[in-house]
Amino acid sequence: MEPVAIVGVGMTEMRRERKADGYADLVYEATRKALDDAGMEIGEVDNVVTVSNDFFDGRTISSMAVQDACGSYDKNVSTVEGDGTFGAAYGLMRILSGSFGTTLVCVHHKGSESRMPLITNAMFDPIYERFLGIEAITSSALQARAYMDKYGITEEQCALVSVKNHRNAFKNPFAQLPLELTVEEVMASPYIADPIKLLDCCPISDGASAVILASEERARKLDVKPVWVKGVAYCSDAYHLGDRDLSDVRALEEAARKAYAMAGIGDPARKVDLVELYDAFTYMELMWLEGLGFCARGEGGKLAASGDTAADGRLPVNASGGCLSGNPVLVAGLNRIIECALQVRGDAGERQVDGVKTAVAHGINGPCGQSHCVWVLGGEK
Amino acid sequence: MAMAEEKKLLITLESGEAEQPFRWSAGIYGSRFLTELRDNKRFVGIRCPKCGKVYVPPRRVCGPCFVELSELVPVSDEGEIVTYTVVSFGFVDPATGKQKPVPYGYAVIKLDGADTYLLHYVDETDPAKIRVGARVKAVFEEERTGSMLDIKHFELLER
Ligand SMILES: [Zn+2]
Numbered sequence: 001m002e003p004v005a006i007v008g009v010g011m012t013e014m015r016r017e018r019k020a021d022g023y024a025d026l027v028y029e030a031t032r033k034a035l036d037d038a039g040m041e042i043g044e045v046d047n048v049v050t051v052s053n054d055f056f057d058g059r060t061i062s063s064m065a066v067q068d069a070c071g072s073y074d075k076n077v078s079t080v081e082g083d084g085t086f087g088a089a090y091g092l093m094r095i096l097s098g099s100f101g102t103t104l105v106c107v108h109h110k111g112s113e114s115r116m117p118l119i120t121n122a123m124f125d126p127i128y129e130r131f132l133g134i135e136a137i138t139s140s141a142l143q144a145r146a147y148m149d150k151y152g153i154t155e156e157q158c159a160l161v162s163v164k165n166h167r168n169a170f171k172n173p174f175a176q177l178p179l180e181l182t183v184e185e186v187m188a189s190p191y192i193a194d195p196i197k198l199l200d201c202c203p204i205s206d207g208a209s210a211v212i213l214a215s216e217e218r219a220r221k222l223d224v225k226p227v228w229v230k231g232v233a234y235c236s237d238a239y240h241l242g243d244r245d246l247s248d249v250r251a252l253e254e255a256a257r258k259a260y261a262m263a264g265i266g267d268p269a270r271k272v273d274l275v276e277l278y279d280a281f282t283y284m285e286l287m288w289l290e291g292l293g294f295c296a297r298g299e300g301g302k303l304a305a306s307g308d309t310a311a312d313g314r315l316p317v318n319a320s321g322g323c324l325s326g327n328p329v330l331v332a333g334l335n336r337i338i339e340c341a342l343q344v345r346g347d348a349g350e351r352q353v354d355g356v357k358t359a360v361a362h363g364i365n366g367p368c369g370q371s372h373c374v375w376v377l378g379g380e381k
Numbered sequence: 382m383a384m385a386e387e388k389k390l391l392i393t394l395e396s397g398e399a400e401q402p403f404r405w406s407a408g409i410y411g412s413r414f415l416t417e418l419r420d421n422k423r424f425v426g427i428r429c430p431k432c433g434k435v436y437v438p439p440r441r442v443c444g445p446c447f448v449e450l451s452e453l454v455p456v457s458d459e460g461e462i463v464t465y466t467v468v469s470f471g472f473v474d475p476a477t478g479k480q481k482p483v484p485y486g487y488a489v490i491k492l493d494g495a496d497t498y499l500l501h502y503v504d505e506t507d508p509a510k511i512r513v514g515a516r517v518k519a520v521f522e523e524e525r526t527g528s529m530l531d532i533k534h535f536e537l538l539e540r
Binding site: 019020058113117121126127128129131132133134135137138141142143144145146149190191192193194195196238240241242243246247 | 387391393396403405407411415436437438444463464465466467468469470472481487488489497498499500501502508513528529530
């Protein structure tokens with residue numbers, strides 16, 4: 001792959017309700033920050049990819065309604081409906097096409113403006129599934145049970161993820177929900193959908209974020225520390241939940257395998273210094289760590305209990321606090337990429353982990369991780 | 382900004398009860414599946430000529446083989462639980478506008494003779510009494526209209 005770098009990143013603070021800001025305000029804030037971070041002006045942006053979801057926004061072609069805010073006026077602008085990691089992958093491909101030297105990718109979400117269960121219910125098949133009331137939490141509970149039952153994963157092991165990630169969030173000024181918790185407190189929180197409890201769940205959030213990608217030639221002209229895209233891949237499983245074995249992570253394994261191959265990584269457990277993954281629910285961190293190849297299938301619980309995934313552990317996972325500490329849907333995936341970029345640059349402030357040379361960011365799309373996108377980022381081309 | 386001041390100065394607009402009504406086609410095989418539920422309280426699947434997999438509900442294409450399907454086959458109204466949850470939070474059913482009383486049991490079910498799974502309710506609200514692999518049987522509504530809700534729930538055959 002031709003070298004492409006992340007040259008600018010920007011994110012808003014994630015909050016339960018950003019009442020003073022509409023979508024466009026959030027997008028402008030993130031875009032302005034990314035441009036400032038890159039030392040660029042909007043005229044240097046060759047094309048724009050906007051990412052949003054029409055149901056969440058309550059308007060059709062929602063991605064086109066932020067045109068002023070992201071500076072896409074009079075530019076080639078295209079759209080991704082899905083997680084920000086997928087939007088960024090599309091932005092990357094537009095540079096690789098040779099038609100553009102830089103791409104701005106911006107993502108927005110306001111969970112405060114709609115009723116979350118109704119929106120996530122609407123991702124399910126309207127003939128066979130939707131009227132049964134299934135939505136994001138219920139479907140995830142079914143997946144959690146399938147996974148935990150198959151591999152003997154305990155609720156306490158899942159609770160460790162909640163304790164760790166909420167604690168990490170204290171060092172992240174963008175995070176929404178820093179909490180000092182004990183495993184006992186997580187275990188004592190009420191069941192939402194067994195085996196998922198309140199403190200196993202991410203919050204509802206408002207936020208936006210943006211990244212600027214650049215070809216090597218364009219990146220070299222900027223006064224920035226480029227973060228190089230070493231590998232990117234995605235893969236999707238079947239749509240109907242009933243067509244999938246919810247305990248398996250086939251699509252993630254495939255995406256990770258391809259991304260590592262591109263990056264020339266043989267053994268991710270040894271070569272990767274930091275991971276930011278999509279932990280909308282605690283069990284997901286364990287499952288996705290297995291799918292990403294950081295431990296064997298069924299060993300995610302033991303890995304969580306080992307302490308290796310702590311911010312000061314051998315393999316810090318979600319040192320930012322993860323989605324559990326702020327989950328503007330769609331934005332959350334791009335935030336994983338931004339966190340990895342900041343860590344590779346050494347610009348992650350109080351949450352900086354020492355010596356991050358290679359970092360892995362991960363996003364999901366569709367119910368129960370139907371589709372996975374894996375990014376490998378590094379400081380060296 | 383103080384709470385009271387914020388309330389006065391920041392405007393949010395309500396969409397009210399605005400709706401976007403849809404009318405979804407179930408397709409030829411989906412219609413057959415739903416009419417069998419409605420008229421005969423029976424389940425039907427469709428077999429892939431290439432891999433032999435029986436899909437329930439039936440559909441036109443086997444995704445992995447990418448071949449067209451046509452052989453409808455009967456499947457049992459009994460099966461086993463693949464995974465389950467007991468839902469404790471209220472949810473307003475978009476079909477009826479009413480909230481289903483909580484808690485309620487929810488399961489992924491593999492009907493005998495099928496290779497894919499159905500999602501539905503299960504008549505147990507104590508998670509300790511449900512297990513993966515437990516046998517279940519469909520219980521039908523008296524009044525049926527040709528929808529998944531023609532199945533009232535799946536009854537646990539072992540407790
Ligand atoms: Zn087939």
